[in-house]
Amino acid sequence: MSTEINVDWCPGIREACLHWRDAPMLQQSLEALEQTLEQDNDACIDCAKAIVEVVCQVIVESFDNPLAPLKPKAETPSLSEWLTAAVRALKLGDIRDEKFKKLVSSHHKLSTALNDLRNHAGTASHGKDPYLERLAIHHRRSAVLAADAIVAFLHKAYLDAQLDPASSREPWERFAEQNALIDAQIGLAVDTDDDGRTTLQFLLPSGDVLPVGIEVSRLLYQLDREAYVEALNATRGMGSDEADDEVEETAS
Numbered sequence: 001m002s003t004e005i006n007v008d009w010c011p012g013i014r015e016a017c018l019h020w021r022d023a024p025m026l027q028q029s030l031e032a033l034e035q036t037l038e039q040d041n042d043a044c045i046d047c048a049k050a051i052v053e054v055v056c057q058v059i060v061e062s063f064d065n066p067l068a069p070l071k072p073k074a075e076t077p078s079l080s081e082w083l084t085a086a087v088r089a090l091k092l093g094d095i096r097d098e099k100f101k102k103l104v105s106s107h108h109k110l111s112t113a114l115n116d117l118r119n120h121a122g123t124a125s126h127g128k129d130p131y132l133e134r135l136a137i138h139h140r141r142s143a144v145l146a147a148d149a150i151v152a153f154l155h156k157a158y159l160d161a162q163l164d165p166a167s168s169r170e171p172w173e174r175f176a177e178q179n180a181l182i183d184a185q186i187g188l189a190v191d192t193d194d195d196g197r198t199t200l201q202f203l204l205p206s207g208d209v210l211p212v213g214i215e216v217s218r219l220l221y222q223l224d225r226e227a228y229v230e231a232l233n234a235t236r237g238m239g240s241d242e243a244d245d246e247v248e249e250t251a252s
Contacts, residue, residue, distance in 0.1 A: 009037065009144045012152025013051055019155065022169075026054045037144070044140055048147035049079060049114055055151050056082035059158055062168060063089040079115045083108060083150070090157045107153055110146045 010033065017030045033047035060082070064070045070089050072081040087093055092104050165175055172179065187203030191211075198219075202210040220228035 009141060010048075010148040010151075012148045012155065013048075016055055016151050016155040017051075019159075020055075020058055023054070023058055026051065026058065029054055033144070037140075040137070040140070042140060045114075045143040048144045052111065052114065052147050052150050053079050053082050055154055056086040059086045059154060060089050062158070062163065062170075063161075079111050080108065083111045086154055090154070090161050092157055103153075107150050110150055114143055114146045114150075 013030065013033070017026055020026055029047055029051045033044055033051060036042075036044035036047055056079075060070050070085050071077075072085050074081060077085075087104060087108075163170055163174065165178060168174070185205050189201040189203060191199045191201055193199070198214060198216055200212045200214060200219075202212065204210055217228070217231075220231055
C-alpha cells in the first residue's frame with residue numbers, strides 16, 4: 001500500500017505526536033505505526049492501540065496530583081482504564097451537556113472495540129495461531145481511524161484545558177495569557193553582591209521583591225546559547241596580562 005493513502009488515516013495522531021515531540025516513546029510508537037502501515041502489517045493495530053495509551057498517559061501525567069491521584073491503580077491498566085483516567089484529568093465528565101456526554105461515551109466504545117480487535121488480530125502483543133488469516137485492509141484502516149479519532153478528541157480537549165504552570169511540561173509559549181500578565185505588571189532589576197553573586201529582583205505590583213539568585217553563565221546558557229558562546233569568546237579573548245589587570249582593578 002502506498003504511503004500517500006496511509007497518510008490520511010491518522011492526521012490527528014500525527015498532530016498530537018508533533019505537539020508532544022519531546023515524548024520519546026510516543027515518537028517511537030508513531031514510527032512503528034508508519035512502518036507497519038507501509039508494510040500492510042496487522043501489527044499496525046497494536047501500534048495504534050499503543051499510541052492511544054501513551055497519549056492518555058501523557059495527559060494524566062500533566063494533571064496528576066499526589067493528593068488526588070489520577071493514575072489507574074491496577075499494575076497493568078487496560079486501555080479503557082487509561083482513557084477513563086485521561087477523561088477525568090481533562091474534567092470532560094464535568095460537562096453536563098447530554099450530547100457531549102454521549103460523545104465521550106462513544107470514544108469509550110471506540111477504545112473498547114480497538115482493544116478487542118487488537119487482542120484478536122494484533123500480531124505484536126502476543127503469539128497468534130500461525131495459520132490465522134490476515135485481516136483485510138478495511139479492518140486495519142478501521143483500527144487506525146478509531147485510534148485517530150480518540151487521540152484527536154483527547155488532544156483537542158488537552159489544548160483547551162487550563163494547565164498548571166508549576167508542573168506542566170509545556171513550553172513557555174503555551175501560557176501566552178499568563179505571560180502577558182507577568183510581562184505587563186512585573187518589573188526586573190539586577191543586583192550583585194560583594195562576592196560577585198548575581199540576583200535577579202522581580203518587582204511585584206504590591207511593592208515586594210521576589211529575588212532569584214542565578215549565575216550569569218547559567219542565565220546565558222539557558223536563555224540564549226549564541227549569547228553564551230559570544231560571552232565565552234569575549235572572556236577568552238582577554239590576554240592573561242589584561243585579565244590580571246582587570247582582577248587587580250576590581251580588587252582595588
